[in-house]
Amino acid sequence: MCRIGAIKSKVAFHPSQALRLMLPQQEGHDNSGFAMVMQDLDGVFGQYKDKPLLSLACTQKGAQMVENYMEAHNFTRVYEWVPKLNRKPGLDIKAMPHYIFRCYDYPEQVQGASQAAKEELLLDTRLALRALLEKEDQGYAFSLWPDVLTLKEIGDPRDIAVYFRLWDDSGELMAKNVVVQCRQNTNYDIVRYAAHPFFIQGYTLCANGENTFYTKNKEYQKSLHRGYIGFESDSQNFLYTLHYVLHQLKWPIKYYKHVITPLPFEEIEKRPDKAELKLIRQSLGHLEINGPNTIIGMLPDNCLITCCDSKKLRPVVIGGDGTTIAISSEVCGLNVVIPDRDPANDVYPDEREVVVITPELEVQRWKQ
Amino acid sequence: METVTKTQDVTFNDLPWKIEYSPERCTMCGSCVAACTFKAIEPGVERRSVTISTAHVPEPTQTHRAIPVIKQKNSVANFCRGCGMCEKVCPNRAIRPVRNDDSRLNMLARGGGNPIKRGGRNNLLKERTLDKIVVGRISQMTDPSLDSERHTFDILAPFGRVLLPGELPFSIDDGELKLSDWTPPVRWIYPVIFSDMSVGALSTRAWEAVCLATAYLNEKYDMPVRMSSGEGGMPVQLMKSEYLKYMIIQIASGHFGWNRIIKAMPHMKVDPAGILIKIGQGAKPGDGGLLPAAKVAEHIQAIRGVPKADLLSPPNHQGLYSIEESVQKMHMSLNAAFKFRVPVAIKCAASATSVSVYNNLLRDPYKICGGFFLDGIQGGTGAANEVSLDHTGHPVVSKVRECYLAAVKQGRQGQIPLWGGGGLGLTGNAAADAFKMICLGANGVFLGKLLIQLCGCIGNEEGRCNACNTGLCPTGICTQDPRLVRRLDVDKAAQNIVDYMLALDGELRKMMAPIGNSSLPVGRSDALVTTDKAIADKLAIQYSC
Ligand code: SF4
Ligand code: SF4
Numbered sequence: 001m002c003r004i005g006a007i008k009s010k011v012a013f014h015p016s017q018a019l020r021l022m023l024p025q026q027e028g029h030d031n032s033g034f035a036m037v038m039q040d041l042d043g044v045f046g047q048y049k050d051k052p053l054l055s056l057a058c059t060q061k062g063a064q065m066v067e068n069y070m071e072a073h074n075f076t077r078v079y080e081w082v083p084k085l086n087r088k089p090g091l092d093i094k095a096m097p098h099y100i101f102r103c104y105d106y107p108e109q110v111q112g113a114s115q116a117a118k119e120e121l122l123l124d125t126r127l128a129l130r131a132l133l134e135k136e137d138q139g140y141a142f143s144l145w146p147d148v149l150t151l152k153e154i155g156d157p158r159d160i161a162v163y164f165r166l167w168d169d170s171g172e173l174m175a176k177n178v179v180v181q182c183r184q185n186t187n188y189d190i191v192r193y194a195a196h197p198f199f200i201q202g203y204t205l206c207a208n209g210e211n212t213f214y215t216k217n218k219e220y221q222k223s224l225h226r227g228y229i230g231f232e233s234d235s236q237n238f239l240y241t242l243h244y245v246l247h248q249l250k251w252p253i254k255y256y257k258h259v260i261t262p263l264p265f266e267e268i269e270k271r272p273d274k275a276e277l278k279l280i281r282q283s284l285g286h287l288e289i290n291g292p293n294t295i296i297g298m299l300p301d302n303c304l305i306t307c308c309d310s311k312k313l314r315p316v317v318i319g320g321d322g323t324t325i326a327i328s329s330e331v332c333g334l335n336v337v338i339p340d341r342d343p344a345n346d347v348y349p350d351e352r353e354v355v356v357i358t359p360e361l362e363v364q365r366w367k368q
Numbered sequence: 369m370e371t372v373t374k375t376q377d378v379t380f381n382d383l384p385w386k387i388e389y390s391p392e393r394c395t396m397c398g399s400c401v402a403a404c405t406f407k408a409i410e411p412g413v414e415r416r417s418v419t420i421s422t423a424h425v426p427e428p429t430q431t432h433r434a435i436p437v438i439k440q441k442n443s444v445a446n447f448c449r450g451c452g453m454c455e456k457v458c459p460n461r462a463i464r465p466v467r468n469d470d471s472r473l474n475m476l477a478r479g480g481g482n483p484i485k486r487g488g489r490n491n492l493l494k495e496r497t498l499d500k501i502v503v504g505r506i507s508q509m510t511d512p513s514l515d516s517e518r519h520t521f522d523i524l525a526p527f528g529r530v531l532l533p534g535e536l537p538f539s540i541d542d543g544e545l546k547l548s549d550w551t552p553p554v555r556w557i558y559p560v561i562f563s564d565m566s567v568g569a570l571s572t573r574a575w576e577a578v579c580l581a582t583a584y585l586n587e588k589y590d591m592p593v594r595m596s597s598g599e600g601g602m603p604v605q606l607m608k609s610e611y612l613k614y615m616i617i618q619i620a621s622g623h624f625g626w627n628r629i630i631k632a633m634p635h636m637k638v639d640p641a642g643i644l645i646k647i648g649q650g651a652k653p654g655d656g657g658l659l660p661a662a663k664v665a666e667h668i669q670a671i672r673g674v675p676k677a678d679l680l681s682p683p684n685h686q687g688l689y690s691i692e693e694s695v696q697k698m699h700m701s702l703n704a705a706f707k708f709r710v711p712v713a714i715k716c717a718a719s720a721t722s723v724s725v726y727n728n729l730l731r732d733p734y735k736i737c738g739g740f741f742l743d744g745i746q747g748g749t750g751a752a753n754e755v756s757l758d759h760t761g762h763p764v765v766s767k768v769r770e771c772y773l774a775a776v777k778q779g780r781q782g783q784i785p786l787w788g789g790g791g792l793g794l795t796g797n798a799a800a801d802a803f804k805m806i807c808l809g810a811n812g813v814f815l816g817k818l819l820i821q822l823c824g825c826i827g828n829e830e831g832r833c834n835a836c837n838t839g840l841c842p843t844g845i846c847t848q849d850p851r852l853v854r855r856l857d858v859d860k861a862a863q864n865i866v867d868y869m870l871a872l873d874g875e876l877r878k879m880m881a882p883i884g885n886s887s888l889p890v891g892r893s894d895a896l897v898t899t900d901k902a903i904a905d906k907l908a909i910q911y912s913c
Binding site: 209210212213214215216219220222223224244248249250251252254255262264265273275276278279280282283284285286288290291292310311313 | 507510511512514519520522524526530531532533534535536538540543544545546547551554556776777778779781782883884885886887889890891892893894
């Protein structure tokens, strides 16, 4: 079983916080990997917030392939940050030769284009890079999106942190949001893509648990959108559904929970909006998850959401101190990163509850 | 006596069942003869050698006497069906039918140049794919099993046309989705439908028993089971009652009974649960319906509006020669007749072309086809040519799976709910069969034969009874002869069905719980494994050994 977490703060913080959140929970994970998505960046990326940022782990050849591709497609590099790696011997990490975090300018022809057109281009470009690298086994393209940085690595999270110097608060990598997980996926071979969180077009998602409806979710999603690929993890489905409901169908966020964990028919019948809820349930039946899962999602507008499946077999807790708020599988993680909060105000969402944390750190709770 | 003149006579040894009779136990009460609807036995007299003693002291002498006995008739017209009614009624265990391996019935029964007709089911195909599949993915530590007793389960399946999410007519108003247009009617019902068996094929009492069970399950146990009327209409009183909401009215190629249905429409208090257009039946694909004159009793004539004659439904709907036409004419007019409030589904025999039909229906531009019922070779029927029953048809499992996967390819799974039937519950384990079918992609299943077996039908796949076409059903299920119909205890039959369905419901939970599902595992093929490589390949499920 995984442990998942997220931190959101009014002031930018360093990824070491994310490690501090996760490491106390290590009885629940196997230290086989570390992955995080940072959003609303500060530090070295603070001034490039509107530039698509590519997060890449690759070989020398892969780096060249990516460079050629981006050049050929008229992306111009505006900034690059290469982590100063600590190649200390004995670290438990299966590192790639290169880690590239690079900001680009949009190609000239789309600079005046709509937001939607840009979003499609970024997705297509990431998919193309992924396919390119995958074909020759030369690396991994995790995300290409403004103000979003992804790092995924295989190994012991502590050692990964040493390797990338994530423990040193150098001020280079800073963000106001981080979604994080420490472990690899057990259902599949250990591959970098398989580690949560997953990302598509501004939507990030991390899940704890198993998806018993994986096969039916996947079978349906494959035909829904060209970006729904990979399926390296059985909980990747939740990200695609989040993206589908919010980005494709453009439904309000509260309907996400109605899609993944529809109310039983008996309860739907008692609701004033039963006509709508029934249609959602029957039309999107193949996106239902039957648990056991808890989900943490990060939206393009920097909101964090969390909810769980209707059987509630995986817990999550939310706590904050006014400046910083965190979501965590276990409360021990919260105790480390926000020790001075009042635990009496911690929120333990139930199986019908959705919790959204706004950029102003307002905690909204609603019943499905 | 010249042997040569006898060689071609029919004897008991040529018939499929031989009566085993012990004259020394028999008291000649006559019960067995009275019970045998096929007149396969009769009282007779035999001259026997007996040892008697009439003196004061034993003085045995051998003599010959004429004594009364029960005899089997050695005629093809009255062959014993092995129904065992004689054994059931005999107070002295003096008589019973015994299967005869040396039967020559197939060579004899076509006398007169007529194909053999019978009712019942396929008697050749014994292999069942579903029995070679087991639920292999059991939740362990990562995805805990549920508790079948404590957890709540949502065991419901759609009946009606489901729209793609992008097609839902929603507008957003103040952060809420609001339905702003018409959508096709969809009813969420129990994933087991009581299959179409007509009043006519079934006796009034048997039909009533299934009706009663349906109503009881709904009203007492909250199990929204639906029953299909079968072709031939139904009692007007039922159409005018509240219970119509549990009924799926069938229209088949003979259109029998529809006159009365249409006349009753203005008086219907509630909408029926659905309409089922029957194109074909799995037990005798390509054949229309057949209700032999023997079963067209007066009340059947009244319901169907016909004289006493063989009622033959054509093998196809005259005037419909393509799927497109069917959608436009049949579906459209039936939808319109009920003002687009009642789902209209279609039932076809499984066949090599099932997938084409389903694909085409999925493209139905009017979005009015509310279900695709696929019926397999192991289904049953009231009457058919034996050659059709045994030698035509198609197993249903792989066809349902192919249809599901065809829909998956187009991202349209679930849009036209898939229902499978034909031999489900054949071994008495309908829940397991239903569960596996659902994992393979069916939304639900329909059961027919099993219901009449619960009413007391003693027919089986081994050629026992299968005399549903004769009007002489020994259990009163499949006849219109008032004396025979009285043999059926309606309440007990209904109770058996209700009990079975309650058990089935519990068993479904028992299968959903270990795979960690609280709603139906439609398409969860990952939950199934088979030790048969060919089945694994064909159904795209895991091969395990
Ligand atoms: S029912 Fe039994 S006892 Fe009565 S006549 Fe038949 S065989 Fe004899
Ligand atoms: S008992 Fe009746 S319904 Fe059953 S097989 Fe015999 S004739 Fe048919």
